[in-house]
Structures are given as structure tokens and as C-alpha cells.
Amino acid sequence: MSVLAVNNLYKRYEKFELDNVSFSLEQGTITGFIGRNGAGKTTTLKSLLNFVHPDSGEILFFGKGFNENEFEIKSKIGFVAGGINYYSKKKIKTITATTRRFYANWDEQANQHYMERFALDENKTPDQLSEGMKVKYALVLALSHHAELLIMDEPTSGLDPISRDDLLDVFLGLTKEGITILFSTHITSDLDKCADNIIYIQHGKVRADSDIESFLAQYKVLEFSDEQVNDDLRSKLIGSKQTKHGYSALIKSTDANNSGAKVTDADLESIMIHLEKE
Amino acid sequence: MDNLLYKEFKLAMHPTSLIFLSLSAMMLIPNYPYYVTFFYTSLGIFFMCLSGRENNDIFYTMMLPVRKKDIVKSRFLFVVVIQLAQVLTAIPFAYIRSLYDLPGNQVGIDANTAFFGLSFLMMGLFNLVFFTKYYKNTDKVGIAFGWGSLVMTVFMIIAEASVHIVPFMKNYLDTKDPNFIEYKLMVLVVGILVYSVLTLVAYKNSVRSFEALDF
The missing domain is CATH 3.40.50.300 (P-loop containing nucleotide triphosphate hydrolases)
Incomplete structure (x- = not known):
């Protein structure tokens, strides 16, 4: 119960x-x-x-x-x-x-x-x-x-x-x-x-x-610059936002491989911030 | 209900509710619109509701294991206790005034049996208007009291003017006790009955509005 x-x-x-x-x-x-x-x-x-x-x-x-x-x-x-x-x-x-x-x-x-x-x-x-x-x-x-x-x-x-x-x-x-x-x-x-x-x-x-x-395991944080993103990857990004050195976005963990950009584990704050950007 | 009433006295009551009881001594003033005493009773009730808003009284009370209806009931019980206390403390002073070797009150009605009946009527009107309005939005205490005091003011003007104008009021009711006591007792009984009915209606209205309020 x-x-x-x-x-x-x-x-x-x-x-x-x-x-x-x-x-x-x-x-x-x-x-x-x-x-x-x-x-x-x-x-x-x-x-x-x-x-x-x-x-x-x-x-x-x-x-x-x-x-x-x-x-x-x-x-x-x-x-x-x-x-x-x-x-x-x-x-x-x-x-x-x-x-x-x-x-x-x-x-x-x-x-x-x-x-x-x-x-x-x-x-x-x-x-x-x-x-x-x-x-x-x-x-x-x-x-x-x-x-x-x-x-x-x-x-x-x-x-x-x-x-x-x-x-x-x-x-x-x-x-x-x-x-x-x-x-x-x-x-x-x-x-x-x-x-x-x-x-x-x-x-x-x-x-x-x-x-x-x-x-937390559902998402990864991707940090990237403009050149690193192709249209395929762009469609998978969630809540892109500008950062000091380029951009960051959330990506489903299953989509995170082979993107070429820097991938880090997501914490609650980054998940919330990016989801709210959508 | 005992616990809620305890809370009303221990936490919610504004000290003026007790201090204003001493204003029952205004019955000693030789010439005065004595209804003003009961206006102060209402002012004390207003201060209590106002300080309740500032102290989040309703929020505190709603967290406790109590029914919303009982929150309203305890407030009404408190109010009735304070109003009765004001009447009871006023009676001895009114009696002392009646012993003065002076003519009766020159401003308005004498502090006699009929006066207390009419005061009950005034407090009943206040309860009806003030609480019906207050429990529709407990944040707008001032507006509720504005209406409540307007009704009391109009009542006082009519009541005090009529003892100068209306022959029955002037010749029978505005006299020293025990003259015409049978008429005055009738006014007292009717006053108490009307007070009870108006306060009960105010309570029912308040429960209905308060149940529907979101906080």
C-alpha cells in the first residue's frame, strides 16, 4: 500500500x-x-x-x-x-x-x-x-x-x-x-x-x-560548437542554450554516442535547465 | 471544539478584545451615545481577524486535525462569548448610572433594559454583515469591517434619533427602569432572539463561503 x-x-x-x-x-x-x-x-x-x-x-x-x-x-x-x-x-x-x-x-x-x-x-x-x-x-x-x-x-x-x-x-x-x-x-x-x-x-x-x-541515466549533456553539429544531431538535441565556450544541450543517452562533441553525465540541474528551454 | 476555543483565546485573540471590556464603564458617563461601547466590541473582533491574517491564523489552524466548519464555529463561539461579556460587564455600570440624581441620558437612550435589547440587535446586524463578507475572502478584513461599521453607524443614528422623534421610543423606552418595564423586557427578548437568529444565519453563510475558499 x-x-x-x-x-x-x-x-x-x-x-x-x-x-x-x-x-x-x-x-x-x-x-x-x-x-x-x-x-x-x-x-x-x-x-x-x-x-x-x-x-x-x-x-x-x-x-x-x-x-x-x-x-x-x-x-x-x-x-x-x-x-x-x-x-x-x-x-x-x-x-x-x-x-x-x-x-x-x-x-x-x-x-x-x-x-x-x-x-x-x-x-x-x-x-x-x-x-x-x-x-x-x-x-x-x-x-x-x-x-x-x-x-x-x-x-x-x-x-x-x-x-x-x-x-x-x-x-x-x-x-x-x-x-x-x-x-x-x-x-x-x-x-x-x-x-x-x-x-x-x-x-x-x-x-x-x-x-x-x-x-539521470536517461540523459547526457552535450557541449558543442556550431561546426560539430549536423542536422541529424541537431534534431536530437533538447533545449540548446548558449554557454561561455559554445553551446550545450541535453540529449537522450541512447543518442549520445558518436556525436563527436563532449558528452558528460547529466545532473538534475542541467536536465531541468535544458528541459525548461524547450 | 474546546481545543479550538483554547486556540482562539491563547493565540488568536487580540488583547483589545479584553481591554475593550473595560469600556463598559462608559455607561457611567452621564450623557453619551451608549451604543458606542458595543461598537468597540466589534472593533476588537475586527482587530482579531486582522491580526489573524497577519499571523496566518487560518493556515496554522487548517494544518491541525480539525474540520474547516469547526474553525468557523470556534470563531463564532469566541465572538458570542466576548459580546455577552461586554453586555454582562456593562449591566452593573448601567445600574450605577441609573442611581445618579440626574435626569436620564440627554444624548440618546438611557442605559436601560430596552437599550440592551437594541444593543443585541445591533451586534446581530454586525455579525451578519461582517462575517458573511469576511468569510468570502478572509484577506479583505478591512472591507468586511467597513460594511459592518456602516451598518452599526446607520443603526445608531436611527436608534438614537428615534428616541427624540418617535413618541413610543421617547415616552416608553427612553425612561429609567423599572418604568414601562413590560415594554422594555419585550424589546430585550426580541433583541436577544433577533441577535441569535442573525448570528446563526451569519454562521451558516460563513461556513458555506469558507468551505469553498482556496488558500
Whole structure:
């Protein structure tokens, strides 16, 4: 059974539509949800929890429909939108004291444990925390009610490289405890470090949904100058763009042989940049 | 619901909601449009919704295991509690005013039983207009309060003018208690009933609009 299964999620706006988004998450995995700004990442994540009402589609958490099992599902998941962007002038202990009342399975020991582990001071307000610490506090709230699935919207944006790395280590540790993580990001190097799977969304459509290795293996990056490209090769190039010393483009791995140009392995960033150029 | 109400008081409430309760003492002013006291109650509710917007209150609450309908319900419960508290704290001050060796209120209606009935009516109108508008778009708190205060202002003008113009209001309702108490009690009962109905309608409208809102 999937921890989360999304089937044909559809939502139409005046100038944008989420077009039959489908994916599923398996327990204990980290899935990166990538796409450029405005691709539909946040809308998708908000639709999962009914913050946004989808026009159609099916969303199953732990095999159960959200609307019929809202209490149970919300008790078992943690939704982290960026860091803590609510009640930023209230003390953390006040926010915790209020939040804990809503969860029957709230674990005070776990709360203490994670507060200490992340070196959070309960007498501070979210405003007094760095961006990284805000995300960690949001995680503490989710982990204190033993969330089995963490859904995070750009938790690493705005964090310095060391804080980001630190947070990714935390994510990796959590998956070992069986927690499933779905997080959106446009910082693709985060995913190179820790993700098992990626879901790539472009203009509201899922462009790729696979494990990260096979996604990366599909493409190579070609660096070339004008003279090196014949018409045959040109038709195979994906998202050509100018670089300092000529051009670069993506090419299907199967087409990459004998091109004569410099071929390198693709990373997520180069794949995204070139696919978005199309 | 207890937890949500706890959240309303602990996190969402703006301190002015409590501070404005002390304005019930305005009943001691010898001559004053006493309805203004309940205007302040509404102002406190407006500040709460405004600070809720700045603090992402709805976003926070929606992440918790609660129904959307109950988010609206807890806000209404809070509002009813605050409005009743304002009435209850005003009653002793109104009684003290009635003991003054002075004529009744020269500006508008005396702070008597009928006045409280009419105040309930005014708060019910505010709840209906403000919340029906607010829950259609929780970001536009100012517009909702603009309409809410307009309705209260018009009500106050009509109510205060009529105790000078309309003979029944002037001769029966704008008198010291317990004169004509049977008429005044009737106004009080009708006021409470209308307040209850208007607030209930406001709640139903709000739930419907809020369910449909995307965040």
C-alpha cells in the first residue's frame, strides 16, 4: 500500500491548470518534487490537504480518502510550508502548548527530544529563529505527533549550504525510522544528496516520476560548437542554450554516442535547465 | 471544539478584545451615545481577524486535525462569548448610572433594559454583515469591517434619533427602569432572539463561503 497515492488530480485556474497529476509514495522514501517557480508544486501540495479544492482526482493517504478520514490522516502527517510562518511573535512554548492539544498521539518525550536535538529554545519566538531553525521547529511539531508522512513545501529555500546539508541529514535519519518524505524544491542539488525518487512537474503536468538514478541515466549533456553539429544531431538535441565556450544541450543517452562533441553525465540541474528551454 | 476555543483565546485573540471590556464603564458617563461601547466590541473582533491574517491564523489552524466548519464555529463561539461579556460587564455600570440624581441620558437612550435589547440587535446586524463578507475572502478584513461599521453607524443614528422623534421610543423606552418595564423586557427578548437568529444565519453563510475558499 502506498503512503500517498494521487490519481489524476485536476484543478483549473484562469491562466493555469494542474493537469491530471498522478504519483505515489512508498514508505520510508524521500521524494523530491521539482519544477520551476509557478510549475504547480505548491498548488499540488496544497490540494493534497484540501487547502486548495481540486476539480477532480483521487487522493489516498494510507489507502484512505482524505475527506472521509480527515482527522485520522491529519494526525498521521506533518505539513511544513517553508518554516514557521504563523504566529511569529508568539513564544514557541505557547505555540507548542496550543498545538499539542489537537493530537491524541502527542508525545511529550519526543517533543523534548527533538527540541534538544535541534537546539531550539522554547522561550524564543519564530521571528527570533533563523530560517533553518524555523524549518526545524516545524519538523519538531510534526515529529512530536509521530507523523508518518512529512509533506514539505520548499523547506530548504533560504537556507545556507551548511544548514541545508544539516537538514538533509535529518531527513535521511528520519527515513531510517520509516518516515516518508515528500518535499518540493527548486534547489536540485538537495535531491542529488538525499532523494530516492523525483517527481518533475512542468506547466502543471508531471513530466517525470521515477527513481533518481534512472531519471539521470536517461540523459547526457552535450557541449558543442556550431561546426560539430549536423542536422541529424541537431534534431536530437533538447533545449540548446548558449554557454561561455559554445553551446550545450541535453540529449537522450541512447543518442549520445558518436556525436563527436563532449558528452558528460547529466545532473538534475542541467536536465531541468535544458528541459525548461524547450 | 474546546481545543479550538483554547486556540482562539491563547493565540488568536487580540488583547483589545479584553481591554475593550473595560469600556463598559462608559455607561457611567452621564450623557453619551451608549451604543458606542458595543461598537468597540466589534472593533476588537475586527482587530482579531486582522491580526489573524497577519499571523496566518487560518493556515496554522487548517494544518491541525480539525474540520474547516469547526474553525468557523470556534470563531463564532469566541465572538458570542466576548459580546455577552461586554453586555454582562456593562449591566452593573448601567445600574450605577441609573442611581445618579440626574435626569436620564440627554444624548440618546438611557442605559436601560430596552437599550440592551437594541444593543443585541445591533451586534446581530454586525455579525451578519461582517462575517458573511469576511468569510468570502478572509484577506479583505478591512472591507468586511467597513460594511459592518456602516451598518452599526446607520443603526445608531436611527436608534438614537428615534428616541427624540418617535413618541413610543421617547415616552416608553427612553425612561429609567423599572418604568414601562413590560415594554422594555419585550424589546430585550426580541433583541436577544433577533441577535441569535442573525448570528446563526451569519454562521451558516460563513461556513458555506469558507468551505469553498482556496488558500
